[in-house]
Amino acid sequence: MRTQSSDQIAIDRPVRWDHPLDPEMLQRDIRWMLDQPPFSEMNPDVFPSHSSLEDVIRHDCRILRYEPGDVIVREGDYGGSAYLVLRGSVRAFLESLWQPRGKPSDLSQPSNWMEWLKQQFKIKSLNRSHGPNNRREGSRSGPQTASADKLRPTPIQQVETAEGKSRIFLQDINAVIDGFQSEPLGVGEIFGEMAAITRSQHRYTVVANAPAIMLEIRWQGLRILRRDKAFREYLDARFRETSLQTHLRETPLLRFLDDASMAKVIAGTRIESIGDREWFAEYRDTQKLDVQAQILQEPVIAAEGHPVKDLILIRAGFARLSFEQGRGHQTIAYLGRGHVFGLSELAHRFRSPASKPLPYQESLRALGFVDVLKIPAELVLSHILPKIRSSELPKPITNPRYDDGGLVVSDVLPQSHLGNSYQVESTLSKLETSLVEFLVDERLINGKQTMMIDLDRCTGCDECVKACATTHNGTPRFVRNGPQFGPLLFAHACMHCTDPVCMIGCPTGAIARDQDSGVISINSQTCIGCKTCSESCPYDNIVMVQVRDEKGRAAVDRKTQLPILQASKCDLCHELKSGPSCQNACPHHALFRIDTSDTGSIEQWFNKRIV
Amino acid sequence: MNTKTQTQPRSLLETLPTFSATSVRVGRRLIPTAMVILGWLTLRAFRDRSAENLYNEAFVTGYSLAAICIFLMLLGVRKRVITTQIGRLAVWQRTHHYLGLLSLGAYALHAGVLTTGWLESLLALSFWAIALTGLIGWYVNRTSPKMLAAAGGQILRQDISEKSKLIAKEAYTLALTAAGKNDTAALADHYQASLSTFFSTRRGWVYRIKPSGGKRRKLLDDLESIDRYLSEEGRTQRRAMSVLVSSKDDLDFQSAIQNRIRFWAASHTWALGCFVVLTIAHVIIAHQFTSSW
Structure with missing residues (x-):
């Protein structure tokens, strides 16, 4: 750096890759990795000269070594990198290994002082009976999972290792593998890419069960590597398969399904992506339009008055729940990850099999980018609804907006269907429609x-x-x-x-x-x-x-x-x-x-x- | 090896229950008011006890008042200390208000309402100035948000000048357009005679001290009265001019209210400066000329 004047200083303009992910990456390692799949199978000509395959490995990747029990990615952590198994083996735990951090499920927010005092007593008795390292999960306010009564492992954080790095590990990895459902991932397999691509939380935990060497590829590098067609298709296929399975397994609606029914549901479900992941550019353009014109430009996921062919589960993104009102559309709510659409109509059909099925009573439109899972209606009726407690089913549709012929029933009150979607009922609050529309x-x-x-x-x-x-x-x-x-x-x-x-x-x-x-x-x-x-x-x-x-x-x-x-x-x-x-x-x-x-x-x- | 568990139980503070709106309302006003009254009664009892035991009660009340004033001044310190965990400023501000009330009671016990001597009178004057500016500032802070919201919502103070200029330019352009035709020229004439000054200058001191809608109503009425001289096109331009008059008045109102908030806050600080200097002098003199505590 050189001082130019008293109020200015001249410096070199910072450029990309000034700070590689691993500044100590050796040329020998890069050459070795170029000979390993999937890099050896990639076409180097698809990469621009300023971002060659070698450049990506040099700057956007790093080699990490793990010991047995080391946690590589943790469920609930936000991900920014994908991991490629270079040596050894790791296991992905599809079942939740621990409760979400900071939110013990048995300690919900108290509403008054007496409740708070009771909770303090509860915390003390919990600590006394199990100790800090052996706490069992108590009663959950939400849905029960199959693994609710298992002894959960406690992740230990070793703040400083001999190499000056921090690591998180599970003490008895073999016991954890025996106690929780997991899948092995071998050499050449990639994981963590789903969270990196969608900029979201990891849905599973990956732990090394033997000494393992990983290649961490940060999102910026992964994006360049996607230029290779075969690699892109591999990632997309894996993304669809993994996200479909993970989402269905953690959907509370399906928690009572046995393995055979779950397998059938997984096999029959389709994953669809609606809209553009880079939706901001389109949004800037449509924002200038009239509100009703904006709504009309939003891709329709399911249209009101149309036959219910699928139960729609939102995996990522947001969707607008609306119905036609006069010459426009009234927004009732916005649905996000975990919300379900079309369940009321299917439950109605399940309850009254003799009557003609009702069509969708509201429309669902994509706001920007939305990932949805579509479970065919037949699968829902035969495998899912019979296993749900009747008290958990949505309220019966007594006053449909659209009749069984898909025609508008004229004397229906505008908001008679609030809360018809499973899981939306509790969050569909008494907020003014205008505020929901504004948001x-x-x-x-x-x-x-x-x-x-x-x-x-x-x-x-x-x-x-x-x-x-x-x-x-x-x-x-x-x-x-x-x-x-x-x-x-x-x-x-x-x-x-x-x-x-x-x-x-x-x-x-x-x-x-x-x-x-x-x-x-x-x-x-x-x-x-x-x-x-x-x-x-x-x-x-x-x-x-x-x-x-x-x-x-x-x-x-x-x-x-x-x-x-x-x-x-x-x-x-x-x-x-x-x-x-x-x-x-x-x-x-x-x-x-x-x-x-x-x-x-x-x-x-x-x-x-x-x- | 330095190890620690990741799944920590929640801290006691995090699990504290939240109050319902009604209990908060009651708690926020009644409990601190009761504490102020209790504090004053305690101070009075302490003073009486001191007098009975032949202590100098003026020192008891004086130093109590000084302690309260130091606590009151800590709000200013808190405003400047941002990066440490010493509570939300809103809580400090509320405590400041109630301690301010207690200080009035403590002052009455120490000095009575009237004082004699020029130094004591100056000190009393600065104390009452702080109290008065504080009370007015409190009232202004309570009432201003709704007044600001009524005048076009949130407008940043630093943007007001620029927005006023834009409105003035728009009004001038509109008047210029109107001047080009006979059937709209009355609007241009009216602009020249009554509106150009309104758009191009700041409002007078009276308005800035006590903003009101009188001038706005008069200007709008006057504008409407020229409709008879205008064609349909001219009336449309007149309506546009009326909107500009309202917008400019809203900006003036915003400016007056926002400046008023700052003025009373600054006055409170200036009065405090005088009070601190005079108090130090008062304490020194009191110790010099008093034989016993």
Whole structure:
């Protein structure tokens, strides 16, 4: 670095691959890997000269060694890499090995002080009876799983090994393999790609059961490798197979199915992807249209009034549940991962086999990108519904909007079908339709940590902005402005989305999701200022700012003298124990973070709101 | 080997129950008010006991008041300390309000309502100034959000000037368009006579201190009254001009309210500065000229 003037400093413009995943990767290892499948089977000509196959291995891959019992990926962690087995063997546990961290199922949020005191007693008695390493899972508030009564292993984290790295391992791997359903993965097989491609959580845990060598391929490299047709097809086929199986196995609706019925359901189910994974570009265009025109442009997954051929399970993404109202469409709710569509109609048919089946009573439309599983109606009627308790079936349709001929029944109240979809009932709250429509139209349904400002309390004192600036070297990372719904302002601050499309195009992996907390942050060391993330963010929540050194001098390109930019966005102050400083600094209790992907959270907030 | 388990039980704080809206409402007002009253009664009993035991009760009440004031000033410290875990600012602010009330009671016990002597009078004046600016600031903070929401929602203070300029430019362009034709020229004339100053200048001090809708109503009424001189096209332009007048007035209103919030907050701080200096002088003098505690 060389100082140019008192307020500027000239530096080399950062470029892609300045920071390889493994800076110590040896040329010998690269050559060896090029001779191994799947790399040896790839066509090197499909890769551009500036991103050759060798470059990808050199910069976007690293070799990792594991001992028996070592956890390679953990269920619930956010994934950004795929893993290729180079040597040894590993096992993928399709059954959940442990409860989701931080949410012991038997300790739900108490509603009053007496309940809280009871819980404290319960915690103590649990700790006394089982000890910290042998806690059994208690009664679950949600559906029971087959493995609920098993002794669950406790992952041990070894913070520092002899090599200076951290590892997580299971102490008695053989006992775990005996006790839980798992599948072996051998040399040449890939795993973890599903979470990396969809920027979501791993749905299974993978543990080494013998000394193993893995090749970690980060998402940026995986995307380039997908240029090879055979490799792409292999990944897609594997993605479909794995995601289908995993999702069906963890669907509460199917939990009572025996192995034979489950196998039949798996064999008969189709997985379909609707919309574009990079939906933000299309959204920017359609956003300019009239609301009704926007809805008409959304791909229809199932149309109201049409015969029910499938039960639809949403695997990823969001879908709009609506029905025709006058000349437009009224949105009733938005469905996300785990929600089911069409069950009410099928349950109606199951309950009254003699009468003619009812068609879909509402429409389901894809919002951006949606992955759905379609279980044929016949399979649902013959293998699934007979095994569900009648109390768990949706309420009977007594007042259908569409009759058995698919014709509109004229005197049906507009919202008579609220809660007809399994699992939606509890979350389909009493939120105003207009608020649901607003959240869907603005795509705020994607937010996990949406910043919401209550304008009935906000005085505009800017303490939140000042606190943000103080925490981040003088540059605030949000704008106290944005779409408004009544007294609620949804500020331009990163929402740490369920589907973070900003991460798709990042060439260096600088914008990444913390695998534990889910917080999306930008690594200033590896961001090269390419603007891809800021242009991809559909909410304009990422801005480009000029890089400054610790003395406050602005960085400029040594060659062109142009400013060096970097992406900047809210990181939820994840390095502070106190949490987001904006929220802590608000003197009027006006600023909140809320999970807008879940209507239940919003309703809960409204119930607690005191003006 | 440094090992630790990953599945930690939740901390006690994380499992604390949430209050219902009603219990929060009751808890937020009644409990702190009761604590303020209890605090004042305790202080009074302590003062009386000190007097009975022939201690100097002025020191008891004086130092109690000083302690309360130091706690009150800690809010300012909290505002500047962001990165540590010392509670949400909203909780500090609420505590500040109730301690402020207690300080009024403590002051009355220490000095009474009226004081004599020029230094004491100045000190009393600065104390009442803090109390007054604090109370007004509290009232302004309570009432402003709804007033701001009524005037076009959230508009950033730093954007107001730029938006005003854009509106003024739009109004000028509209007037210029109207000036080109006979059947719309009345609008241009009216703009020149009554509106150009409104669009191009800031509002007067009276409005900034106490914003009201009087001028807006008058301007809109005057604009509507020229409809008889306008063609259909001119009336459409007049309606557009009315919208611009309303928008400009909303921005002026936003500016006045937002500045008012800042003014009272700043006044509170200035009064505090004076009070601290005078208090130090008062303590030194009190110790110099008092023989016993």
